[in-house]
Amino acid sequence: MSIIESLNWRYATKKMNGNAVPQDKVDQIIEATRLAPTSSGLQPFRLIVITNQELKEKLVPASFNQAQIADSSHLLVFAAWDNYTEERINNVFANMHKERGTPPESTADYQKMLINSYVPRPEEVNFNHAARQAYIALGMALTEAAELKVDATPMEGFDADQFDEFLGLRAKGLKSVVILPLGYRDESGDWLAGLKKVRTPLSEFVIEFN
Amino acid sequence: MSIIESLNWRYATKKMNGNAVPQDKVDQIIEATRLAPTSSGLQPFRLIVITNQELKEKLVPASFNQAQIADSSHLLVFAAWDNYTEERINNVFANMHKERGTPPESTADYQKMLINSYVPRPEEVNFNHAARQAYIALGMALTEAAELKVDATPMEGFDADQFDEFLGLRAKGLKSVVILPLGYRDESGDWLAGLKKVRTPLSEFVIEFN
Numbered sequence: 476m477s478i479i480e481s482l483n484w485r486y487a488t489k490k491m492n493g494n495a496v497p498q499d500k501v502d503q504i505i506e507a508t509r510l511a512p513t514s515s516g517l518q519p520f521r522l523i524v525i526t527n528q529e530l531k532e533k534l535v536p537a538s539f540n541q542a543q544i545a546d547s548s549h550l551l552v553f554a555a556w557d558n559y560t561e562e563r564i565n566n567v568f569a570n571m572h573k574e575r576g577t578p579p580e581s582t583a584d585y586q587k588m589l590i591n592s593y594v595p596r597p598e599e600v601n602f603n604h605a606a607r608q609a610y611i612a613l614g615m616a617l618t619e620a621a622e623l624k625v626d627a628t629p630m631e632g633f634d635a636d637q638f639d640e641f642l643g644l645r646a647k648g649l650k651s652v653v654i655l656p657l658g659y660r661d662e663s664g665d666w667l668a669g670l671k672k673v674r675t676p677l678s679e680f681v682i683e684f685n
Numbered sequence: 686m687s688i689i690e691s692l693n694w695r696y697a698t699k700k701m702n703g704n705a706v707p708q709d710k711v712d713q714i715i716e717a718t719r720l721a722p723t724s725s726g727l728q729p730f731r732l733i734v735i736t737n738q739e740l741k742e743k744l745v746p747a748s749f750n751q752a753q754i755a756d757s758s759h760l761l762v763f764a765a766w767d768n769y770t771e772e773r774i775n776n777v778f779a780n781m782h783k784e785r786g787t788p789p790e791s792t793a794d795y796q797k798m799l800i801n802s803y804v805p806r807p808e809e810v811n812f813n814h815a816a817r818q819a820y821i822a823l824g825m826a827l828t829e830a831a832e833l834k835v836d837a838t839p840m841e842g843f844d845a846d847q848f849d850e851f852l853g854l855r856a857k858g859l860k861s862v863v864i865l866p867l868g869y870r871d872e873s874g875d876w877l878a879g880l881k882k883v884r885t886p887l888s889e890f891v892i893e894f895n
Contacts, residue, residue: 482720510692614824
């Protein structure tokens with residue numbers, strides 16, 4: 476199926492049937508997020524994968540009681556770095572040089588430039604920048620899920636502070652930014668399932684300079 | 686080709702060969718961005734598509750002289766709403782009701798809730814929220830481009846104010862947030878083309894709660 480067909484098939488599933496998504500499909504969705512490009516390759520976010528039913532149920536009230544949290548098979552939480560630090564930036568480049576067998580000196584100037592421009596900025600500015608990168612990966616996860624006929628509902632409607640507390644994210648220097656329950660639609664119980672997908676008309680959405 | 690294979694094939698192409706991407710492929714990449722889900726379905730961004738060579742060349746100095754701007758076939762600019770307004774929110778719902786044939790009253794409470802919570806927020810908060818939505822679409826555009834074997838380089842390194850001025854975006858209530866030149870790699874001239882793709886190891890990237 477073409478990606479466009481898959482994206483037309485997908486929708487923000489409101490009611491899931493509780494069936495489990497096979498691990499190989501979840502693995503591919505995770506891998507799509509890991510392969511997502513990010514600014515300077517920093518990958519300033521982590522992916523939390525929750526299958527523990529007790530924990531999912533604990534998170535329902537922290538998600539405005541949206542049922543997909545408990546009915547999903549896997550709950551993905553995209554959690555961004557709370558800040559850019561010299562150590563985090565250096566770690567990314569150290570891993571890159573290890574993988575490529577390249578000399579650390581080859582990126583020393585670039586690393587210094589990144590550190591000098593990012594680290595002094597307010598934490599909020601850096602967190603917002605990191606969060607945006609996580610959204611690129613969210614787009615890729617949604618596309619991969621649709622291609623695999625796995626339902627997924629991107630959600631910003633949750634209490635990030637409570638999630639961070641329940642998941643112990645603060646100690647890891649992470650803050651949750653967006654969540655994505657994975658599962659399978661229960662069409663008979665989903666008010667949104669039968670409704671036409673609506674988007675801004677192409678003529679309004681695109682501005683051309685030819 | 687599977688999406689994972691396509692995402693492994695793609696990279697942030699540094700040197701493009703100037704060949705034109707066929708219009709039907711560009712159309713599919715645009716459609717992927719238009720189908721991207723966004724918070725409350727607001728689609729708070731527009732896509733600028735630039736093929737005009739003179740304009741692309743004018744934008745090179747506003748992009749730290751990165752050659753892909755001029756060598757790309759199509760330069761996509763993701764431009765987010767500068768703010769959420771009552772009129773913009775109402776327009777989205779009016780279009781939805783027209784397309785679905787549903788009564789405007791059916792979402793009146795939800796629209797009022799959105800307007801009351803979004804419109805009073807600082808413009809910067811709203812712009813940042815809108816920008817994040819554009820990044821979901823960026824992730825989908827990158828995936829679709831890779832699947833179609835079109836090269837694409839997501840770039841934040843450009844002068845957004847100058848772009849907004851040259852493209853007349855301010856008058857449209859838009860601010861450019863990220864750009865994506867599309868084209869074809871010139872492997873012989875691209876220092877990055879032969880280097881191994883490096884990502885955070887899965888064991889560090891994923892945090893599981895089973």
